[in-house]
Amino acid sequence: MVRWAMVIDLEKCSGCQACVVACAAENNVPLGSPQEAEIGRLIRWLQTLPRIEGEYPHVRAEAVPMMCFQCERPPCTYVCPVAATYKNPQGVVAQIYWRCIGCRYCVNACPFTLKWFNWFQPRWPATMAEATNPDVSLRDKGVTEKCTFCHHRLQQAKDRARAEGRPLRPEDYRPACVEACPQGALVFGDLDDPDSEVARRARSPRAFRFLEELGTQPKVYYLAATPEA
């Protein structure tokens, strides 16, 4: 069985936001405005949060890219009254926008607050509106949306592999953020394959997951940055 997972090396991440842009462009996430961002209305399936540790002068800041952690035991799927969000057989937590009734219970239930609600009908500047990705739907106002590890890319990769008559290779399917990262800080793959790079890195002593104590078992691992000697 395949279990898609990601490892993010905070040592390599420079906080350049390339992944943020790639994600928004790939998944038809509206541009938003600084005003919207200020009042907590911005939608970013992937965002980099600044984390600051210690106090001046011994302060250390780092950028932490965060997308849906695709929990193995997702608290958001249990609470949905209409089963619009669920975990698929490959461990991806999906949101079916045309079933969602917009109660925002799942968003509240997510301890990481990594699901997003469409407060308004999404809008793009005219030139961008013509260039939305046809492989991903445009969401309506009033529904919740989230990262799916670019599931459409998996389907495309499978089609391609089938057309070429070969099995799916790990490099065939990579989410937009992983592809965009110039430092290669994001690694994606099958966690159930013990030889995959993801599985290897997830076993690293530097590996940790956010709020592991809650028992949701996120499938996005982080590799802690080693403090400079």
Next chain:
Amino acid sequence: MRPEKLGTSWVLGGAALALVLGVLGGLWTSSGLEKSLPASSVPATVAYTAFSHRKHTTLGIACGACHFQTYVEAWAGLPSVELCRLCHRSVEAPPASWEPATRLPGHVFFSHRRHTVSGGISCERCHGEVQAWDAPPAEPSFPRGMAGMNRCVACHRIVGASTDCLSCHR
């Protein structure tokens, strides 16, 4: 139409043209058909919006001859007026307001290619008796009960295809 796919489209379009020409050529040379199909039975002037699937399918023209994108794209597509002109001298183009009756709902991601090429499913399996139509359909070209998620899921279960919601909705 997405630009990056144009190349394949043209290649296959060419292939389809050759197919149509071949079919028509075959029709001309075959003496049996010549009798039942005199030259005058291919009307010189036709209206796009008065297209009869019945007339064309009785001539033995396959669905894919005109709807050739079915095998390469997610969508089946409508034949262009130029394609009609291969046989008919003059074709009255549809008005700008004319819209095909069948549109995939925005929340469904359905690929014709995946079903016809990878799945090997015939057109009739979902679209039914299209060859009986004398005019373009006014309603979505599915016989009663052929469209809809229940129908999709029932078939997916039978053939063991994925019933994961994310496969079609995302």
Next chain:
Amino acid sequence: MAEVLRSDVETRVLSPLTRPAGWGYTLTVGGLVAIFGWSLYAWNRQIQTGLGITGLNAPVFWGVYVINFVFFIGISHAGTLISSILRITDTPWRRPFTRLAEAITVFSLPFGALSVIVDLGRPDRLLHVVRYPHFTSAILWDVVCISTYLITSCLYFYLALVPDIALCRDRLPETPAWRKKLYRTLALGWQDTPVQWKTLNRLLTGMSIFLFALVVSVHTNVSFVFGMTLKPGWHTTIISPFFVLGAIYSGVATVIVLAALFRRLYRLEDLMTEAHFRSCAKFLLALCCFWLYAMIIEHLFVFYGKETAELRILEAKFWGPYAPLFWTMVACCFGIPFVVLAVPRWRTIRNLVAIGLVINVGMWLERYTIIVPSGAYPYLPWGVGTYRPSWVEVSITAGWLAGFLALILLFARLFPVLTVWEVREELGEARTSLAAPASMEPSAIEVPLFSNRAVGFNSQSTKD
């Protein structure tokens, strides 16, 4: 002699129904309906533009609408408590309040349900809850519970009303034809026969027991919506009993306010006596103390637990940005009511009305300080959310309150606000037990807080 008294109660209760509506009443109902209409306009605007028109945002995803939902479902429990639980235990002071309490249940529940629908991003997909039910969700169970509750309490309310509708049919000859027809239809051919009384009593007793279970389960379920998430501040063990208790507390307070209103409007001073209100006040005092207990326990556990995320919310409530609201809430729910209710000579009806209003404000704030801070201080991200309700949320809250009051007022124009047969029962009992003179003063009757009589309804008075 009993016959005289009996007809007396009937005339007293029925006479306001025959009086023409004064301009004060018409203006009030008109105003309330106008406010309700405005809220529908606000809702329409929200549907057109999306929930962005509210003050909600990430991470405060739930706000005033969810608070209103808990609030209206909360006050609806008054009816069930007073009319079913106190009916089962046969508590005598409940009698003049049962009808109003049931009316509050029946009329506030729809607004509770509506509050959830208003909160939906896609109200047009409401029926997905029925088409694609997902049974691990507390919201789905809320839908199940509340619809059961609504149907049961409507039936219960109506059944207890039937004998009184029959009274209206028989004793109000001068009403317009449409009202006569209404009474005739709704009375279901009630003829006051012993068989009918027996059936009614059996039905009401059975339903009381069912409602008793419902009142606990419904609000427990409302609390599950919060308690069964991993959110700091919501994920506590005491949240369910705390919610049920708070619901009953605000419900009883609402009954007192509305009972005093109709006592004054309909001149029912000798049927709803000071003694009744005093007994109710003692009950309210008990609830007030229980509320404080539950509130202290809830916060004490968090304080001793010292979990970072939980403590952040506690600090925000105690001396952070939510402190003004929190301490106003404590004053409204405990401080002010306790002081007034604890002094026997301060338990006047006027004070009780004021206390009732204060408690309701306090209980609304209590839900605010439970729901909003937990939204504003999530585990992740590390920021803090802010929330300020927009004009749409304020309008809809005002509209729902106005709609609720308008329904109560309209109901009171058409049907008796007292359960005539229950009050008659009480007067009949009091008369025999105290052997009062013909010109008795009902206010002199000492009404015990709880009587230890067996379960069941007394239909004695119907036989004489």
